[in-house]
Amino acid sequence: MSDLPQTMFAVLQKYEGYSGKAEGPAIADASEYLEAAEIPVPTPGPGQVLLKLRVASVNPSDLHFIKGEYGQPRIKGNPAGFEGCGDIVATGAGAEKLMGQRVSFAVALGCSGAWADYAITDAMNCIPLRPDVSDDDGAAQIVNPLTAMAMVDIAQQDGDAFVVSAATSQLGKLMVSLGKDLGLKPIALVRREDAVGPLKEMGAAEVLVTTDPDVVKKFAAVSADLKPRVFLDAVSDQMSEQLFAAMPNRARWISYGKLSNELPKLTQMGQLIFQSKKIEGFWLTSWMRSTPPADQMRVIGEVQARFADGRWKTDVSAHLPLRDVVSGLAEALKKTDGKVMITP
Amino acid sequence: MSDLPQTMFAVLQKYEGYSGKAEGPAIADASEYLEAAEIPVPTPGPGQVLLKLRVASVNPSDLHFIKGEYGQPRIKGNPAGFEGCGDIVATGAGAEKLMGQRVSFAVALGCSGAWADYAITDAMNCIPLRPDVSDDDGAAQIVNPLTAMAMVDIAQQDGDAFVVSAATSQLGKLMVSLGKDLGLKPIALVRREDAVGPLKEMGAAEVLVTTDPDVVKKFAAVSADLKPRVFLDAVSDQMSEQLFAAMPNRARWISYGKLSNELPKLTQMGQLIFQSKKIEGFWLTSWMRSTPPADQMRVIGEVQARFADGRWKTDVSAHLPLRDVVSGLAEALKKTDGKVMITP
Numbered sequence: 262m263s264d265l266p267q268t269m270f271a272v273l274q275k276y277e278g279y280s281g282k283a284e285g286p287a288i289a290d291a292s293e294y295l296e297a298a299e300i301p302v303p304t305p306g307p308g309q310v311l312l313k314l315r316v317a318s319v320n321p322s323d324l325h326f327i328k329g330e331y332g333q334p335r336i337k338g339n340p341a342g343f344e345g346c347g348d349i350v351a352t353g354a355g356a357e358k359l360m361g362q363r364v365s366f367a368v369a370l371g372c373s374g375a376w377a378d379y380a381i382t383d384a385m386n387c388i389p390l391r392p393d394v395s396d397d398d399g400a401a402q403i404v405n406p407l408t409a410m411a412m413v414d415i416a417q418q419d420g421d422a423f424v425v426s427a428a429t430s431q432l433g434k435l436m437v438s439l440g441k442d443l444g445l446k447p448i449a450l451v452r453r454e455d456a457v458g459p460l461k462e463m464g465a466a467e468v469l470v471t472t473d474p475d476v477v478k479k480f481a482a483v484s485a486d487l488k489p490r491v492f493l494d495a496v497s498d499q500m501s502e503q504l505f506a507a508m509p510n511r512a513r514w515i516s517y518g519k520l521s522n523e524l525p526k527l528t529q530m531g532q533l534i535f536q537s538k539k540i541e542g543f544w545l546t547s548w549m550r551s552t553p554p555a556d557q558m559r560v561i562g563e564v565q566a567r568f569a570d571g572r573w574k575t576d577v578s579a580h581l582p583l584r585d586v587v588s589g590l591a592e593a594l595k596k597t598d599g600k601v602m603i604t605p
Numbered sequence: 606m607s608d609l610p611q612t613m614f615a616v617l618q619k620y621e622g623y624s625g626k627a628e629g630p631a632i633a634d635a636s637e638y639l640e641a642a643e644i645p646v647p648t649p650g651p652g653q654v655l656l657k658l659r660v661a662s663v664n665p666s667d668l669h670f671i672k673g674e675y676g677q678p679r680i681k682g683n684p685a686g687f688e689g690c691g692d693i694v695a696t697g698a699g700a701e702k703l704m705g706q707r708v709s710f711a712v713a714l715g716c717s718g719a720w721a722d723y724a725i726t727d728a729m730n731c732i733p734l735r736p737d738v739s740d741d742d743g744a745a746q747i748v749n750p751l752t753a754m755a756m757v758d759i760a761q762q763d764g765d766a767f768v769v770s771a772a773t774s775q776l777g778k779l780m781v782s783l784g785k786d787l788g789l790k791p792i793a794l795v796r797r798e799d800a801v802g803p804l805k806e807m808g809a810a811e812v813l814v815t816t817d818p819d820v821v822k823k824f825a826a827v828s829a830d831l832k833p834r835v836f837l838d839a840v841s842d843q844m845s846e847q848l849f850a851a852m853p854n855r856a857r858w859i860s861y862g863k864l865s866n867e868l869p870k871l872t873q874m875g876q877l878i879f880q881s882k883k884i885e886g887f888w889l890t891s892w893m894r895s896t897p898p899a900d901q902m903r904v905i906g907e908v909q910a911r912f913a914d915g916r917w918k919t920d921v922s923a924h925l926p927l928r929d930v931v932s933g934l935a936e937a938l939k940k941t942d943g944k945v946m947i948t949p
Contacts, residue, residue, distance in 0.1 A: 283872070283873070283874070283875060330875065331875075331879070332875070332878065332879025332880070333879075497871075497874045516874055516877050516878055517878060518878070519874050519875060519878075524870040524871060524872050524874075525870065525871050525874075526868040526869065526870045526871075527841075527868060527869050527870075527871065527884075528627070528868050529627070530627070530841045530860055530863050530868075530869075530886075531627060531674060531675075531676070531863060531886075532886075533860050533884065533885055533886030534676065534860055534861060534862070534863075534886035534887065534888045535675070535676025535677075535886070535888050535891075536676070536886075537885075537886065537888070537891055538885075538886070539883060539884065539885045539886075540871075540877065540883065540884040540885070541877055541881075541882075541883045541884070542874075542875075542876075542877030542878035542879070542880075542881065542882070542883075543878065544878045544879050544881070547879075547881055
């Protein structure tokens with residue numbers, strides 16, 4: 262590690278633990294939650310690696326986390342950021358084989374985050390990248406793609422049609438195209454009429470616009486026809502509840518995000534009783550804990566193959582320099598046509 | 606069938622199908638939904654029996670049903686009533702062995718209901734009664750006891766503590782005493798302070814009063830201590846949601862009734878995601894469809910043994926003559942210390 266600097270630039274969490282709020286991922290000013298600092302470059306422990314950052318992605322889960330609304334407590338003074346692409350420049354005992362490799366990585370819970378010149382994680386959270394996968398794709402290859410794979414797998418066990426909200430999000434698009442490739446019938450929910458065409462091209466069997474005053478009626482007709490049993494929902498608002506109520510017997514409303522801060526009322530409790538409907542959640546961390554490593558590796562290999570051959574790609578709305586994250590993140594997030602990527 | 610009358614007195618459903626409302630079981634005037642009539646005595650088909658009524662019970666599910674808020678559509682002109690005790694006075698082909706027996710019965714869905722001088726059901730919905738089981742106990746031996754058995758069984762699969770709302774109801778008391786007998790720790794929710802003592806005697810590990818302004822805080826402490834994973838809920842209101850939110854990881858809110866007409870808001874969607882909590886329902890009909898007959902028979906035998914030896918008994922608040930049901934049911938239901946029983 263002799264050629265590594267002593268200190269590095271990093272974007273740190275300002276607060277500890279949970280906020281106790283449930284506002285959703287929107288941020289007006291990143292400096293409310295984050296601050297820039299020069300801190301010591303961390304040293305990898307046994308089984309760990311040190312990564313020199315190439316690109317870090319900004320996921321909704323990152324925003325939930327820095328706001329203290331995620332499933333894990335914040336650690337004050339730790340760099341933010343769950344996921345990225347980087348080069349392994351130092352290794353702890355047992356991780357030597359990875360030295361020098363370009364990898365996708367997710368940070369280990371409680372470890373130093375990705376929004377820094379250097380980051381630490383467990384060797385098992387690194388996926389060596391094929392040369393034909395770009396840094397941008399490599400920086401968004403874990404959280405969203407694995408979530409998409411895992412959730413579509415859940416949907417597939419309950420039939421061929423499934424519902425995806427916020428379908429223009431990176432994750433939504435991955436699920437629609439994956440569903441199509443598997444011969445399933447994704448029903449996409451979007452907010453804007455102009456998203457209908459592109460999602461149909463991507464493979465959605467139906468696309469419904471949630472701002473259409475007749476959307477519930479139209480969805481009920483689609484639902485009666487295609488019989489979706491699984492609703493993969495990133496929004497989790499009253500509209501979600503209304504659409505769930507229009508789904509058939511045994512439907513499952515699986516929330517994996519809370520883009521809206523509206524608190525949905527359960528207007529049809531009787532459907533849980535008489536129609537065996539269920540409301541539940543999905544969290545990638547829980548999925549990884551409960552899914553055998555061999556199954557995870559199979560899914561990871563399939564994800565990378567999809568990025569390498571162009572079936573999947575990461576739409577990037579902006580590249581934001583790491584040193585501009587605190588001042589510029591809120592503004593960069595205003596463009597909703599792709600993902601914000603952080604570069605050193 | 607030569608000694609049977611041609612016609613009988615019956616209390617009929619006035620409406621068809623569903624009301625589209627979700628008001629809960631309270632009724633101000635039974636004549637809004639029911640009317641008395643003299644109708645032909647029905648004839649049992651193959652596999653069916655004709656029962657001469659001894660006692661019919663009034664369950665919350667009967668009230669949901671006559672209001673059009675149940676999981677099955679009403680049939681206009683059919684007698685109401687799901688459950689009773691009677692003598693088999695005629696049999697269809699294949700059911701001859703039951704002739705003359707005193708039985709507990711549940712009506713088959715779509716069949717002629719129990720609130721009539723005579724009722725029809727499937728032979729398999731009849732349970733011959735031991736002489737040491739009273740008519741009153743026999744008339745309330747299917748819906749509530751099987752529900753109690755099935756739900757406590759679900760709870761037991763997830764640990765030793767579980768939560769029961771409306772614990773002073775007949776079903777609530779069955780679940781508390783069953784839980785105690787099985788060595789479990791029932792946590793009972795009641796509305797009135799004076800119910801605390803009797804429920805503790807019955808076997809509740811803890812009893813909490815939902816009208817206590819500190820109930821959520823007190824429940825959170827009990828929950829942190831006993832770690833209940835299952836909430837068997839007949840009320841399904843905002844208080845239910847708050848208590849569910851105070852339960853630990855992997856908790857399941859299982860609604861089996863909607864005594865309140867308040868629509869609960871989901872204030873902690875993130876718990877579904879990050880804590881693997883679930884919201885679902887329980888309906889005896891679904892349980893019977895999905896549970897092998899041998900398991901059902903074992904449960905039914907155990908239920909009858911409990912009534913015969915006095916471990917369980919049916920608290921009766923009033924005996925209401927069948928001919929007074931339309932005019933007197935709403936008034937009779939005002940007493941909440943037991944079940945209303947209808948007699949011919």
